[in-house]
Amino acid sequence: MxxxxxxxxxxxxxxxxxxxxxxxxxxxxxxxxxxxxxxxKSRIKNGYVFDLHGGHVFNSNFPDVKTWVFNMLKQKDWKFQTRNTKILYGNRLINYPFEYALLELSEDEAIECVVDFITAKNKPKPDNYYNWLIYAFGDAIAHKYMIPYNEKIWAYNLKKMSIDWIDGKMPISNVKQIIASLLKRNSSKAEIPHATFYYPNxxxxxxxxxxxxxxxxxxxxxxxxxxxxxxxxxxxxxxxxxxxxxxxxxxxxxxxxxxxxxxxxxxxxxxxxxKYNSLTTAFCKCAKNDISWFYIPDKKIRAHRVSYQGNLSSFNCPSGNGSSATLEMIGMTDPEQDAKEFNRYRKIDNLKVRNIIDSAFVKYAYIIFDxxxxxxxxxxxxxxxxxxxxxxxxxxxxxxxxxxxxxxxxxxxxxxxxxxxx
Ligand SMILES: Cc1cc2nc3c(=O)[nH]c(=O)nc-3n(C[C@H](O)[C@H](O)[C@H](O)COP(=O)(O)OP(=O)(O)OC[C@H]3O[C@@H](n4cnc5c(N)ncnc54)[C@H](O)[C@@H]3O)c2cc1C
CATH class of the missing domain: 3.50.50.60 (FAD/NAD(P)-binding domain)
Known part of the structure; x- marks a missing residue:
């Protein structure tokens, strides 16, 4: 056959x-x-290893998939790591996910978020993604983070998006964990899906x-x-x-x-x-840090996510040469311009990227579930x-x-x- x-x-x-x-x-x-x-796909340039279309990390809830993958690329050839992800909130980085990092906001903001989270379920069941974000997270969390971030990554009217793709893709938070993270004063210990992952050495x-x-x-x-x-x-x-x-x-x-x-x-x-979204990536040198990636809801910056591919494996950078960051932008953009714009945003001095080493574009990156x-x-x-x-x-x-x-x-x-x- x-x-x-x-x-x-x-x-x-x-x-x-x-x-x-x-x-x-x-x-x-x-x-x-x-x-x-x-x-x-990945590319090696000037000794730096980049996954072309954003850092690709592996994990699976399917035991047969994991066994199959580790039979090909042996488990010892992967670096197992704990996800350290952040959100650029205003002028500082807070822990991800937002709803478990409320203790990093002001007391008034945290109270507003918790109250709105609890009362949100009294609202009518939503029929579009915008209203679903409010229903699932409450007005305050939705407007402070969820809606601006989602508007960037989908570049589409959220009110015209369906919600039937969400199951299993959007982690549903629970009030017990929100309150526990506040009372125990520890946002980084919240249990989130995909909290650990593997990346090839x-x-x-x-x-x-x-x-x-x-x-x-x-x-x-x-x-x-x-x-x-x-x-x-x-x-x-x-x-x-x-x-x-x-x-x-x-x-x-x-x-x-x-x-x-x-x-x-x-x-x-x-x-x-x-409908779909394309993606431009800009690969840059940057200073060393311990972040896996961070999300940017701020619309003044075109990039919606920065992933530190240099931190995923020590072999991803030439030795002693800091780290490397990938800026991810929706659509076909000018990566040089995006990196300059990212750096111009003065409040994030310590996150500035250095020169761009390379860039890539892919037509089909995200499906838009209109x-x-x-x-x-x-x-x-x-x-x-x-x-x-x-x-x-x-x-x-x-x-x-x-x-x-x-x-x-x-x-x-x-x-x-x-x-x-x-
Ligand atoms: C930014 C981003 C980050 C991601 N990060 C992760 C991650 O960390 N972990 C994870 O598990 N998943 C991640 N994913 C998802 C992952 O990339 C996809 O699930 C997976 O790679 C899809 O594989 P595929 O083979 O189905 O499709 P594709 O990778 O799109 O492969 C389709 C292939 O078909 C070829 N092709 C297309 N048209 C034609 C044609 N007419 N003739 C011949 N060839 C053609 C293409 O060139 C391509 O090689 C991420 C996705 C994106 C966009």
Whole structure:
């Protein structure tokens, strides 16, 4: 059976490897870029290691995913660490999450936050993300942090966003922990999901990708964009050349629909209506610190997050050379300008970044779950199911997946194929 996988990111590679385990070996992976890894790529420049599209750390609640990953890149080759994340609140850094760091605010602000948190649940159940943030956190926390930060990262009207994607993605805080963090006067001890994580000792997240590619029994064709898919007599024809019995797509649904011949105008319109955000990253040298990353709700600064990739592994920086920071900005921006603007914000002198070493851009970074997405997605899925193209992965399924969930989904997809065709 000849299988084509579209995209050599985490999902495409995981699916290929799992199919190998189940006995499929006639696999071709088409990748548009010259470098494999998708969102999980790294680059080495002047001795600094950068994950191109924001620092990619690994952990998973799926034991089979963890075992599988550590069978490839051994556990000793990862640095296990505790997350030290902050929020730039006004002119200082406070602990993350905001609701458990209220003791770092003034007494009046903290009281306002607690009271609003407790009374928020008396409000009507929300039907959009903006109101959900108020419902879940109360007016004060929502307006001081949640809403401004979310307006930056989504760059979309929060009142036009749905809430059905939130489950499992947005940690729900509880009043007991809010009060405990205040009374025990310790915000950093709050239990948060993903409080610990692993990061490769050497080579950034690319080292995981590279080992996956080394192990896989498949032909990986890079610099090959899939732009045309046809189906003749139950065979799929990709870019007018190669014939396959099965296609598994991990590429963005918008582009997949565009490539498939003979689909209705209506479904094409629905795919084109799926909304997403792009991401620009600026890699900079900076002074040493112990922060994993921090969030910036302040709209005067374009960056919404700074991740200290130099702190994720000591091998990410040339020895004795301070640390490195990645500024993350939504959209296509001018990274030099963004870094200057970040530094101009005088109140954060000790966080200033030094010269930019490099920058990157990725078109598909975040899915925007607008109110119409579900309706569009249902029609698109129905159409692709009828056509017979399988989908697995973040933009292929239009789900807010992290790497481990992409792997889990790839396992499921490979399992389904095995049950059907073996
Ligand atoms: C800023 C940011 C930070 C993140 N941090 C973390 C983290 O710390 N931990 C974590 O677990 N997850 C993190 N994630 C999520 C993680 O990046 C994704 O879940 C995962 O990488 C998605 O993998 P994928 O293979 O499904 O998609 P992608 O990585 O998008 O891969 C799709 C591949 O298909 C290729 N492609 C696209 N179109 C075509 C075409 N027409 N023809 C051929 N090839 C094509 C692309 O070039 C790409 O290589 C983060 C995401 C972002 C945006």
């Amino acid at each position: 000849k299988i084509a996988i579209l995209g050599a990111g985490i999902s495409g590679l995981s699916c290929g490897l799992k199919l190998n385990e189940f006995g499929f070996e006639d696999i071709t992976i088409f990748e548009q870029d010259s470098q494999i890894g998708g969102l999980a 050497k080579g950034g997240i690319q080292s995981l990708i590279n080992i996956m590619a080394k192990n896989i029994k498949a032909e990986i064709v890079t610099e090959c964009t899939v732009v045309d898919i046809d189906k003749i007599k139950r065979k799929f024809i990709i870019n007018g050349q190669d014939k396959f019995d099965l296609i598994i797509s991990t590429i963005c649904l918008r582009d997949l629909i565009e490539a498939v011949r003979g689909l209705s105008v209506s479904v094409r319109k629905k795919a084109a209506d799926l 109110k119409g997405y579900k309706h569009n997605l249902d029609s698109i899925n129905k159409c692709l199911d009828n056509y017979g193209i399988l989908r697995t992965g973040r933009f292929a399924e239009w789900k807010y997946y992290n790497m481990d969930v992409c792997m889990k989904r790839a396992f499921d997809t490979a399992g389904d194929i095995t049950r059907k065709y073996k």
